[in-house]
Amino acid sequence: MTGQISPTRRASFWKTKRVFFVTPQVLEKDIQSGTCLAKYLVCLVIDEAHRALGNYSYCVAVRELMAMPVHLRVLALTATPGSKQPAIQKIIDNLYISTLEYRNESDPDVSPYVHNRKIELIEVPLGQDAAEVNNRLLEVIRPYVARLHAVGLIQNRDYQTLSPVDLLNSRDKFRQAPPPDLPHVKHGEVEASFAVLITLYHIRKLLSSHGIRPAYEMLEEKLRQGPFSRLMRKNEDIMNAKLLMQRSLSHGAPSPKLSKMLEVLVDHFQTKDPQNSRVIIFSNFRGSVRDIMNALASIGDLVKATEFIGQSSGKALKGQSQKVQQAVLEKFRAGGYNVIVATSIGEEGLDIMEVDLVICFDANVSPLRMIQRMGRTGRKHEGQVVVLACQGSELKGYMRKQANSRSINKHMQNGGMNSFNFHSSPRMVPHIFKPEVQFVELSIEQFVPRGKKLKEDHTVETPPFREKLSVAESDLIAKYFHSTSESTWRPSLIAFPNFQAFPSKVYKVMHSCRTEMLIDSMQYLQGLTFPGGNGNFFVEAEVSSGDCFGVGIVEQHDSSSKDLLVLDNSPVANAQLGVTDSAELPMRTIRTKEKYDEPNSGCKSPQEHSYLFGSDFVSVDALGKVLIISVPSLYFEDVMHSKHVSPSTKELQNCLNQETYHVKTPDGIMQTEAVPNVTTSQTKSTKDDTLPTPRFCETDSEKEKMLDGVEKIPGTPGGTCETPDIEEIKALPPLADEHCRDLQDTELSPRLTNLIKIGVVPESPITDSGILKHKIRNESLIPDLASPAKLGTELLLRSSSPVENERGIMDNSPYGRNVSVMKDEMTPLVKMNPVSSTKHSPSSPLAETKTPLAHLTNSSGSKSWRLNSGEVATVEHVQKFKRLRKVGNCGKARSSKSMKENSIVSVANLAKSFSGASPIRTKHGRGKKKPENDVRTFIDEEAEVSTEAEISAEEEDDDNESYDDSFIDDRINPTAGSNQTECGRVDMMAIYRRSLLSQSPMVMQSTSFSPDCVASTSKDNGSGCSSGKMFNSLQVPQLESINQPARKYTESFQMEERISSESMPFGTNDFAIENKSMQSRKRKLSFFQLETIPAINLDQEFSLESEVGGKESSKASQQPQVDKITVNENEFDDDDDQFYASLDLDAVEAQATLLLKHQSEPPIEKQEKIVPPNLQNGGLQGSPSFDLGIW
């Protein structure tokens, strides 16, 4: 045990072990502290017993042990008990030795273990320079010695043989007993003389034994300071000696000893392998160690020498720490060095392996140390000791000391009984036992260096906890933590980069900003720009609106539209028509903001909702196209959610929600389909040419019809032609993800711009300057969109400008513009020829809007998909219409029939709305979170349909609830806020409903009537119908944009119409009939819807009416598509009419159902009844379509 082991550990060792190897210091301390159980000690073996002098630990420990009533034997071993009899006696006293056994190497029991050791004494003559210097120094010494001799302090001796030790002894004598005859004043002088002499003799000794350089350095140092320099500075002889030394040093100061030593070394290594042979050179003086090292460096590779010195750091040489010393010995053992130049620390107590040659660079050392030095060799085999002695005093000293040790040996003879006093100790072994000598060979199989033993203990030690573990647990540990530290399992931070692209679910600790940074960067690195963009959008939306709407794109639109809407709201209130347009925007904003304060926008809000939906759809389409990457779908979902949230405030919103749900489901389908689309995009494009074209044609035709109706622009064929191209182009981009991303980005911006434009547009329609505004808007949009898009928008604006005279036209144009904007977005994304499409003017924009849908369908690649999307869109429109109708009906009935009811209802509605709104919001918030989660899951699983359906269902439920409330609220709000505005809204709603109803029959009239209706507040039923038809038709193809304007127009028209006339039932009846006729188509559509959208069922449950309407609309849209597919472009007009009729029928049916519901519950039941059959039909027919949806 050493001091490196902690006391607590030592204590445990003392208790558990029987044999200890302890340093004397540790033994001393542990005996004093009591941790060593001294009572049980039986035998104490002391090595190097000659150290037991003074208060060394040996002495202290033995004294402590002797003070205790302990019976123990002390066995003290030493090779060098002492150089003088008194010294040996002291050791005997200190260790309470009772018997002394002396052996020398010639004794029989030692000789077998001792190898022949050849001791060679080499006399080296003092060098010429050294001799001269020596003489000089003697010259200096002589007067001082003479002076002291005169005083009687130095005995009569030759001053040349005096040694520093002699002088020291003399000085001690002088200090203890100064001669009485010496005057006290002279004491200082004598002291100074002694000091000078001691120094000089020391230098002389260095000179003789180590050479000129150490002596010179000593002299130099002494001359620099102290009393020696004061006395000697003026001494010529010393200066001469110094000069002489300096001169010889400048010549290299070849020392005869050094050269002799090198000679011996070379001889040695010539006879022995330098790799295996080890040499130790002892020098008593550190300065000479450096000289020796320098000299050895000249020998070359044969000698790999290092120094081995003590720890104390002097001025010239730094000492070596214990660690360095141990490292040196380690390398010496391993063969890194074969020569060690050591000072006295290498003489004893060190575990130095076998050494072949020991060179004693100085001979005049004590016999003890000489014996220790010689003990370094000859242990296992023969060794050689070379003693280099300088002629003169050194040699004489050596000889004297050898004689001295011999005399001591005589004292040791015979156990030293005659020379020393011993301490008796009682016999410990009972007399009955007679111990016998047994020879047991104890061999150390493998030497383990102590330094490493500690560390190995750590690793090899089996921790105690292992015993407490079950087998399974220990197996688990072994699985990840092997016994060797190198193979310990380390978790990898880079194993799952895909999991770092989105935040992991947290338990209690939320993600830090650093984690979010990581996620963002991972998304960026992995090219998941969509998620990142969505996240950004989310953030922006949250910041801007503060609402919890999670949908980024939608939110952005909403926010932008909100601002515009806020501005527009005031003008909207003033002018109904203008208001309608503006109102749509404000409504959106209001809805998003959930501001019930502005009830005016309530009627408009549905339109806006539809508009939003349209934009959303468009975006979705674009996304869907782009979405080939699964990620976008999630975004779409989010968008949808946000949309749902906004609509929640209003009934229209409810419809929109349903629509959005539908859209969501299609999106999911789209997503699922997207993958195949990407792969087979080209093939799809070809297919699209065939199948999609009809659809496009249909949509185009519808749009064209709408346009024609309004403006009678013959751009339809061009538009249709263009659309397929666009589709193809679009189909291509999906292939490249990057393109898709770019497209998406551009799309986003265009959407925003669209919103802005829309917001501006409403204002413009009111005034003629709208064109300019539109242009400005277009320009603003232009930067975002591609230049062709600008052209297209401009063209659209131009085309709309002529139409601007009529607000309705204006509205249409803005819609068209919106559509065009959407188109522009699409176009830049697709890099199509937007100009050409835009040139076609309103029709083209419509076509463009249609095209996105078609693109969506194209992306889906399968007709079923297209149908689904179309159905969804139609469904949404239908729902919107239905809602509007419902609202209108309610409003009409309430407003016209009894204001009291309205007020009451309004109050109730308000309360409901507020309550509904808050839950909706919360729900929306949840929905958002859910969508995000869903998105993640989607990304992970890529199976989005189910989750989307669920989400949509949830949202739908919420929306439905909220819608009802919101509708009521809206109505109420208008009434409360301003009767006029309220009435207007109500009227608008009614008009919408009526128009929808009437539109179906009046399909043909729609085009020409719409402008008139817009222009004049009081509109004919027919015009209203036409407008409604137009809207319906527009809505069907364009879904969003068209629906909105149509709604607006229809609302305004319908308001008056409804108020004035009661043609609604008829229309409804007609519609019902038509619906019946259309049931087959509807059924198909419904099948698709049912199949694709599970959420629809929920919606149906919540609001059968809306669902039915949606189904019908979807059916209608599907039908037209089918028809279009079959029918040629020429036939489109007819088809369009049919489509319009179907749409109208659907709308009429929805309206009728709404009216019936509002008026009386039975009708609702009827509607419900009607709906189920449709659903059933759809289910029956939908079996094939299901497959598509499942895809």
Place this chain on the structure above:
Amino acid sequence: MDDNNTPSLDPDLIGAIFKHIWARKAHERERNGIQSTDALDSEVGAGTSKKYRPTSTNADALKLSSELLRIFITEAVQRAATIAEAEGGTEIEATHVERILPQLLLDF
């Protein structure tokens, strides 16, 4: 730490672990010190003889460390559990931990 219901780690254990790690680090440092001086042919070695003094922790710091470790462990387990559940497994494997590890480390 506030509620007694939640089991917390034994501060003594944490302290022991800390000391174990510190001791090992110190050993490594010393070894590196020797090697570096060895490289210099053991000519200059006086600077490395600094006495190794073990790092220590006071009681409050240990308590706090224990709580932090507890939260860290529970969070890691819970997150890994969600991953494991998502994969339909009932056992948390190393791969599950690896999946949540980067973000977990950044969260703490």
